[in-house]
Amino acid sequence: MATEERWVGVEDVAAHLGVNKDSVYRWIDKMGLPAHRLGRLFRFKLSEVDEWVRAGGASDKARHDKSE
Numbered sequence: 001m002a003t004e005e006r007w008v009g010v011e012d013v014a015a016h017l018g019v020n021k022d023s024v025y026r027w028i029d030k031m032g033l034p035a036h037r038l039g040r041l042f043r044f045k046l047s048e049v050d051e052w053v054r055a056g057g058a059s060d061k062a063r064h065d066k067s068e
Helices: 010-017 021-031 046-054 060-067
Strands: 036-038 041-043
Touching: 010 021, 010 046
Parallel strands: none
Antiparallel strands: 036 041
16 A cells, blocks of 8 residues: 655755745745645645756746746
C-alpha cells in the first residue's frame, strides 16, 4: 500500500528550503510558489515545492518574468 504524501504548513516549507517564513509568503504572492489555501492557512505538498524550485521558480529570472 502506497503512503500518500502529507500536507505541510509554511513553517515546514521554510525549514525544508532553509529560508524564513516571510520568504515563503512572498514567493506565494509574487512568484507562484504552489500553495493551497484552506481558510486562512496555506498548505503545501513538498513534492510540488521541490518541482517549483527545480523549474527555477525562485530564480531572479522568474521574478522578472512575473513582473512584466
